[in-house]
Amino acid sequence: QEKRGMLRVWNVSLVIITFFLTIFGTFMTRSGVVQSVHAFGEDIALARMFTGFMIAIITISFGFVIYRLPLLRSRNELDSWSSREAAFLVNNWILLFAALFVLFATMFPTLSEAVTGQRLTVGPPFFNKWMLPIGLILLFLTGYGPLTAWRKSTLINLRDSFMIPGACALVVGIAVIALGVRVWASGICFAFSALVVGTIAQEFWRGARVRQGATGTDILTAAIGLIARNKRRYGGYIIHVGIVLIFLGFAGNGFSRSEEVTLKPGQQTTVGDFTVRLNGVKVTDDGQKQMITADTTVLRDGKEIARMYPARWFYRKHEEEPTTEVAIRRGLMEDVYLVMPAFSVEEQSASMGIHINPLVDWVWAGFGVLAIGTGIALLPETVFSFALASLPAGAATASMLLLAMLLWPTTLLAQQTVPVDQKSPLQKQVENEIICTCGCRLPVGSCGMLNCPGHKAQEEKLAAYLAEGKDHDQIIAAFVKDYGSQAVLTAPIDEGFNRVAWAFPYIVGVAGLIAIIVTARRWSAGPRIATAGPDIGLDPSINARLDDELRDLD
Structure with a gap:
């Protein structure tokens, strides 16, 4: 909208829909339409107030859009699908598809109960089935969008722009396959992450080199000046780096493993490269609570790397509600969690839950980088101008080196592990398809409640x-028969009315694709401007200066 005067009606409509969905989400939760601990109960008067307010939002908001439609019409047309405008349009459509899918899947149990009289469960596996490809497409567009030009990108420009990022993605993709990483979805995520990082690095390098030639400063100082001249663009690139880190953390979740064993002093068990040995169980009291602590040693390749102390604390007058103290060893490549759900002081034995979670800290690091990029994009012009005007040419470089030195020690925590899981593929599959009956509404394989009776009963069955x-x-039929309905499943069986839930994403996807094609054809139906003659050639220095100036308009 800002660069080309396009998508005005679309952007205003998205703002209205976003506000409407926030109110609708509040209505679903508070009114009890969707089962939630935050519901106020069934209140007809409250439901009517919410309904009236939502009707008013839609009517008044879109009424103003229709009234001001002549002023909101696009000033330009979509010239080519290989353009940045097209990438924005596809990105917006995918995000809207994700929002509609989550809305429908959340409401489907209520719809099913209204139509069939049976309330079903739509759990995480059903959402993950569709959100995984959606997330990967968005990750790809994060790297694709900056490589395209406004209006139209020629094949030569696309080839030159994609050469380095594409090579990065190809090398990483081949490497992860050679290392035995499954292609879907972790392998694709790693390859697309390499594409995005290659794109951002290329954009920073090209811009910094052009500015270095124009100003005569070193490359890091030129990069600082580049960000200062176009904070929103390069701050957005830093945000993209944060998104990549978050996606890598999500990809690492595919390698997480959990083992539960009962150990006595001197006994040990191995999960991947980590060996956990129980030294003993001790009882201490500080006057406020009694603490049952397991003294464990964690070894890697035969060498001790940590002493960890998972515990259960029993507070005075609340002995029936003990707290669980999880022992955590954090690392850049994986975190090790030790939990003690049960114990026997007399036998000096402890039931140990050992959890290996790779790349968890990358998610938090990604949020930090995302916040930094957002801060840079929102900074006023005077901040960078004051800093660069008050410091010598090399000061910005020195600041960056000092920041790198401060952040560098965090990488020294890196460890590597190859966790294993001894459960059969069928057992793991079924654990993700049936819910725990403790009330958490999570799959049996994901229930984190200690001493959970529902989890234990389902596992025994x-x-x-x-x-x-x-x-x-x-097995699925047996669980449904025993429970009395399909509510015990994390996703409805693809039959009868339930097929609506499985068909809805396809229907919305096809409808959205048709809408995009129709819209694009309508936008690109205008008259074409004659192309310019052949390039007569310009002085390289003038071309470099032109590139530097055009970056402020990008």
Whole structure:
């Protein structure tokens, strides 16, 4: 809208829909339409007030849009699908698709109850099935968008722009396959992350080199000046780096492993490269609470790397509600969690939950980088102007080197592990398809409640069905029969009315694709401007200066 005077009606409509959905989400939660601990209960008067307010939002907001439609019409047309405008349009459509999908999946149990009289459960596996490809497409567009030009990108420009980022993605993709990483979805995520990082590095390098030639400063000082001249653009690139780190953290979740064992003093168990040995169970009291602590040693490659102390604390007058103190060893590549859900002081034994979570800290680091990029994009012009005007040419470089020195020690915590899981593929699959009956509404394999009776009961049933030699469909049918409905499943079975839930994403996707094609054809139906003659050639220094000036308009 700002650069080309396009998508005005679309942007205003998105703002209205966003505000409407925030009110609608509040209505669903507070009114009890969706089961939630935050619901006020069934209140007809409150429901009517919310409904009236939402109708007023839609009517008044879109009424003003229609009234001012002549002023909101696009001033330009979509010249080519290989353009930055097209990338923005596709990105917006995918985000809107994700919002509509989450809305429909959240409301589907209520719709099912109204139509069939049976309330179903739509759990994380159903959402992950669709949000994984959506997230990967958005990650790809994060690297693709900056490589395209406004109006139209020629094949030569695309080739030159994609050469380095594409090579980065290809090398990383081949490397992860060679290392045995499964292609879907972690391998693709790593490759697309390399594409985005290559794109951002290329943009910073080219811009800094042009500015270095124009100002005569060193490369880091030139990069600081580059950011100062166009904070929103390069602050946005830093935000993209944060998004990559977050996605890498999500990809690492695919390698997380959990093991539960019972150990006595001197016994040990190995999960991947980590060996956990129990030294003993001790009881202490500080007057406020009694603390049962497991003294454990964590070894890697035969060498002690940490002493960890998972515990249970029993507070006075609240002994029936003990707290669990998780022992955590953090690292850049993985975190090790030790939990003690049960123990026996007399036998000096402890039930240990060992969890290996790779790349978790990358998610938090990504949020930090995202906040830094947002701050840079929002800074007023005077901030950078004052800093660069008051310091010598090399000061900005020195500041960057000092910041790098301060941040460098965090990388020294890196460890590597290859966690293993001894459960059969069928058992892991079924654990993600049935819910825990403790009330958490999570899959059995994801329930984190300690001493959970629902988790234990479901695990025992599953073990019995597996021992009987039942296959996947027979096990699912047995759970549904035992529970009395499909509410025990994390996703509805693809049959009858339930097929609406599975067909909805396809319907919305096809409808959105048709809408984009129709809109693009309408926008690109205008008259074409004759192309300019052949390039007569310019002095390289003038071309460099022109590139530097055009970056302020990008």
